[in-house]
Amino acid sequence: MAIFLQSLISGVLIGGVYALIGIGLTIIFGVMRVINFAHGDILMIGMYLTYELFTLFHIDPFVSILITIPVMFLFGGLLQKIFINRIQGALPQNQILLTIGLGLIMSNTMMLVYTSNYKIITTSYSSDSFKILQSVINPDKFESLYNKGNALYFKAVSAGGDKAALLESAEKDYAEALTVKSDQSRGMNNLGVSLTALAALKSGQERDRLFNQADEQFSKAAPLSEDDFEVSYNQACALAAHAAVKTGAEADDLFARAFEKYKNAADSRPDSYDLFSAWAAGLYRQAQLKQGSEADALYAEAYEKYLTAKENNPAETEAAATVEQQAPRPLAEMKSDLAAAYGNYTLSYRLKPDSREAGISVSTPLAICFVITMVITIILYWFLMKTDTGQAIRATAQDRDAAQLMGINVKRMAIIAFGIGSALAGTAGALVSPTYYIFPQIGSMFTLKAFVITVLGGMGSIFGATLGGIIIGVAESLGAVYISSGWKDVVVFILFLLVLVFKPSGLMGKSKM
Amino acid sequence: MKILKNTHTAGLLPVISAAAILAVLLAFPHFVKTPYTLHMMILFFLSIIMGESWNILGGYTGQYSVGHAAYFGVGAYTTMMLMQFKHVPPWFGMWAGMAMVVVVALIIGSICFRLRGPYFVLASIAVAEIIRLSAMNLNGITNGAEGILATEIMPLKIGGLVITDFMTKVPFYYIGLGFALITILANYMVQHSKLGYCFQAIREDQDAAHSLGINLTVYKNIALVISAVLTSLAGSFYAIYVGFIDPPTVLGLDTSVQIVLICIIGGIGTILGPVIGSLVLVPLSEALRSNMIAHGIFMTGLVSEQSAVGTFLKENLGHAHALIYGILVVIVILFMPDGVLGFIKKMLQKKMP
Numbered sequence: 001m002a003i004f005l006q007s008l009i010s011g012v013l014i015g016g017v018y019a020l021i022g023i024g025l026t027i028i029f030g031v032m033r034v035i036n037f038a039h040g041d042i043l044m045i046g047m048y049l050t051y052e053l054f055t056l057f058h059i060d061p062f063v064s065i066l067i068t069i070p071v072m073f074l075f076g077g078l079l080q081k082i083f084i085n086r087i088q089g090a091l092p093q094n095q096i097l098l099t100i101g102l103g104l105i106m107s108n109t110m111m112l113v114y115t116s117n118y119k120i121i122t123t124s125y126s127s128d129s130f131k132i133l134q135s136v137i138n139p140d141k142f143e144s145l146y147n148k149g150n151a152l153y154f155k156a157v158s159a160g161g162d163k164a165a166l167l168e169s170a171e172k173d174y175a176e177a178l179t180v181k182s183d184q185s186r187g188m189n190n191l192g193v194s195l196t197a198l199a200a201l202k203s204g205q206e207r208d209r210l211f212n213q214a215d216e217q218f219s220k221a222a223p224l225s226e227d228d229f230e231v232s233y234n235q236a237c238a239l240a241a242h243a244a245v246k247t248g249a250e251a252d253d254l255f256a257r258a259f260e261k262y263k264n265a266a267d268s269r270p271d272s273y274d275l276f277s278a279w280a281a282g283l284y285r286q287a288q289l290k291q292g293s294e295a296d297a298l299y300a301e302a303y304e305k306y307l308t309a310k311e312n313n314p315a316e317t318e319a320a321a322t323v324e325q326q327a328p329r330p331l332a333e334m335k336s337d338l339a340a341a342y343g344n345y346t347l348s349y350r351l352k353p354d355s356r357e358a359g360i361s362v363s364t365p366l367a368i369c370f371v372i373t374m375v376i377t378i379i380l381y382w383f384l385m386k387t388d389t390g391q392a393i394r395a396t397a398q399d400r401d402a403a404q405l406m407g408i409n410v411k412r413m414a415i416i417a418f419g420i421g422s423a424l425a426g427t428a429g430a431l432v433s434p435t436y437y438i439f440p441q442i443g444s445m446f447t448l449k450a451f452v453i454t455v456l457g458g459m460g461s462i463f464g465a466t467l468g469g470i471i472i473g474v475a476e477s478l479g480a481v482y483i484s485s486g487w488k489d490v491v492v493f494i495l496f497l498l499v500l501v502f503k504p505s506g507l508m509g510k511s512k513m
Numbered sequence: 514m515k516i517l518k519n520t521h522t523a524g525l526l527p528v529i530s531a532a533a534i535l536a537v538l539l540a541f542p543h544f545v546k547t548p549y550t551l552h553m554m555i556l557f558f559l560s561i562i563m564g565e566s567w568n569i570l571g572g573y574t575g576q577y578s579v580g581h582a583a584y585f586g587v588g589a590y591t592t593m594m595l596m597q598f599k600h601v602p603p604w605f606g607m608w609a610g611m612a613m614v615v616v617v618a619l620i621i622g623s624i625c626f627r628l629r630g631p632y633f634v635l636a637s638i639a640v641a642e643i644i645r646l647s648a649m650n651l652n653g654i655t656n657g658a659e660g661i662l663a664t665e666i667m668p669l670k671i672g673g674l675v676i677t678d679f680m681t682k683v684p685f686y687y688i689g690l691g692f693a694l695i696t697i698l699a700n701y702m703v704q705h706s707k708l709g710y711c712f713q714a715i716r717e718d719q720d721a722a723h724s725l726g727i728n729l730t731v732y733k734n735i736a737l738v739i740s741a742v743l744t745s746l747a748g749s750f751y752a753i754y755v756g757f758i759d760p761p762t763v764l765g766l767d768t769s770v771q772i773v774l775i776c777i778i779g780g781i782g783t784i785l786g787p788v789i790g791s792l793v794l795v796p797l798s799e800a801l802r803s804n805m806i807a808h809g810i811f812m813t814g815l816v817s818e819q820s821a822v823g824t825f826l827k828e829n830l831g832h833a834h835a836l837i838y839g840i841l842v843v844i845v846i847l848f849m850p851d852g853v854l855g856f857i858k859k860m861l862q863k864k865m866p
Contacts, residue, residue, distance in 0.1 A: 035631045035635075086847055087846065087847070090846075092630050092631050093577045093634070094846050096577070096579075096631065096634055097773070097774075097777055097842055098843060098846040098847070100770055100842065101838070101839045101840075101841075101842030101846065102843060103839070104770070104835055104839030105836060105839035105840060106839075109836065111829070111836075112829050112830065112832075112836065115828075115829055115832070444767075448639075448642060448766075451635050452639075455635060484650070486646070486649065486650040487650055489646055490643055490646045490647065490650075493640075493643045493646075494643065496635075497624060497636060497643075500628055500632060500636050500639075501624055501627055501628075501636075504628060
């Protein structure tokens with residue numbers, strides 16, 4: 001569900017840009033009855049314009065549309081006046097070929113100037129994202145409680161404040177999460193960790209109770225977990241911490257169980273630094289409680305673990321090698337080394353990594369892009385519906401001859417329409433430039449998409465193009481997730497063919513062509 | 514119609530000149546042995562095959578397919594895959610390619626011929642793109658984006674006799690010439706048959722043709738199959754001659770556009786059109802590709818070869834050889850809507866009323 005919504009939302013966001021491209025094409029088609037095959041190439045020019053503004057003048061791509069829009073409008077108007085105007089009324093095939101030719105000229109000229117190397121616009125927010133719907137979109141209650149617990153635990157460990165209170169609420173969240181889903185080893189592990197951390201702050205019977213509860217959680221978690229390194233490590237640390245506050249046989253028992261767990265953990269990850277330091281620290285603690293040869297043996301063992309830990313620490317690999325060469329070292333030196341390393345050693349615990357975050361991640365550039373496209377679309381609707389020029393454009397699109405009879409300057413409308421179409425394509429180019437590679441041949445991809453969008457919505461229908469853009473964005477996004485990213489364009493083209501064959505006038509089209 | 518009349522009235526002259534040109538072309542490799550010249554001639558033949566094949570559908574029947582790369586690519590892939598993966602000699606693989614293309618063409622035809630005008634153009638592009646993307650993604654069958662490189666071509670044998678081992682460009686020259694003649698002949702036959710008249714009736718007015726009892730779907734599909742089969746021949750020939758194919762080069766939109774441009778520039782719906790188009794396009798694009806234009810600019814002395822602009826031109830002009838297609842097509846559409854051939858005819862008619 002979360003994956004579905006995630007791809008749905010990113011599909012809608014990119015669909016906004018597609019809509020802009022489609023609206024441009026559809027306005028041109030509506031007014032001039034010419035299918036503009038150079039549309040994607042105009043977009044590509046918009047991308048390069050944005051790129052130049054960004055690299056030369058450090059103008060942010062989203063701000064640069066203020067320059068891109070008028071420049072591309074003029075470019076489109078000129079293109080219409082010089083070339084397209086001459087084939088008004090010619091065979092549709094020839095019109096198509098002329099725009100194909102213009103597109104080839106544009107892409108190859110850009111290739112001549114910029115070569116076919118990829119260009120990238122790297123803004124500070126290019127790879128940023130943020131989360132939305134965190135309280136609504138979580139796969140289940142477990143995740144949200146689990147995440148809340150994690151947040152509280154990290155707060156307790158890192159920041160000051162009332163540690164005990166924070167840990168207690170974390171413990172409650174984990175415990176509640178486990179009542180929702182009782183088979184989650186990560187929940188048990190983290191509950192155990194928070195209990196252990198809490199136990200360290202308490203004393204007497206309460207401390208024993210907490211340690212025992214933690215131990216119980218770890219024991220339950222271990223068989224359920226796929227990779228039980230974290231669980232074994234945490235359990236061992238908890239046992240060692242518990243043993244450290246006990247004496248006599250009770251301590252010995254706990255230490256013995258702790259070392260057994262350390263050994264388990266070491267089997268699954270023999271290259272861990274943390275593990276061997278903790279192990280060595282535990283042995284060192286026990287040695288301090290003992291006397292005579294028993295203690296010496298423990299010191300030696302602790303020192304051995306200490307060396308392994310050093311070896312596993314990439315920062316100290318060389319130091320470890322020199323130490324090893326001097327072995328066997330006298331006991332006194334070993335003791336002093338251990339004392340230096342573990343005199344003030346504090347155990348650290350490991351929360352199970354959290355891979356299933358709640359909420360939906362939204363790419364920041366795409367979100368900004370979507371907001372801008374919406375603003376532009378609304379302005380465009382207003383322009384076409386409310387202004388005189390807009391109404392004249394719509395009149396020309398509806399019936400060219402009648403519009404001319406009504407005194408509308410049809411030729412001027414055609415220039416304006418082509419200008420608007422180009423400005424929209426150029427804007428779309430500017431808007432996607434922070435997220436796409438820029439290269440001269442990218443145009444044909446967008447041209448094809450623009451056709452699919454406009455045909456889907458109905459040639460000449462602006463609302464249809466908006467809808468078509470969003471449908472295509474979503475279809476692509478869902479196709480990439482549920483089929484594969486290689487096949488996502490095939491999904492789009494098949495959709496296109498289905499619409500062409502079964503409803504050639506498009507979803508919003510009125511006249512059958 | 515006009516050409517038909519001309520051939521009858523002008524009598525033997527065209528026949529004699531055609532025979533003379535053919536004789537020169539047949540003897541050509543005996544006098545010119547430089548591989549580069551032969552290479553150019555082979556590219557010229559290939560371009561004629563592609564153009565004449567498209568001409569049957571686009572020129573005579575008026576169905577502007579901008580997805581002919583689909584047939585070119587399917588032919589190329591079938592022949593190449595059979596040769597590389599199954600060790601089937603290309604002169605058998607070629608037939609398999611044609612059979613495959615017939616199937617593909619009938620599927621495409623049944624979808625696209627429901628549409629007319631610009632919608633047909635868009636549908637033909639979409640189908641070709643689907644095939645390209647499939648070739649790209651079906652790694653296990655087509656080798657995906659990596660493409661297929663021909664490691665060896667089996668020598669052509671009849672009985673035990675080795676006809677050719679394909680070590681030089683000469684066999685390719687004659688095969689290309691042969692294929693080009695076949696496609697030209699196919700165009701001639703189409704133009705002078707009842708079938709061709711039906712095609713041309715569809716081109717002039719679909720609804721009128723329909724009311725005269727011409728079954729549009731059947732005749733359009735016939736035109737498509739003939740055109741597609743010949744295009745697949747071009748594809749197979751290209752694959753074996755170049756020895757390497759990948760989805761963008763044989764199935765890309767650029768290839769489809771190039772096929773159309775050969776006809777548009779020469780003049781569509783005529784036998785000579787694609788030949789003229791190839792005569793214009795092949796040398797120009799090759800001159801750009803091999804940097805002849807850059808060298809020409811240096812020779813005029815406008816730009817020095819050592820200057821920054823000079824090095825830039827030398828390095829980049831070759832990559833932009835498609836620029837010439839764009840410029841030509843714009844000029845042709847704006848100033849000679851009937852292609853170079855039509856333009857020349859018009860000029861001649863003006864001079865000799």
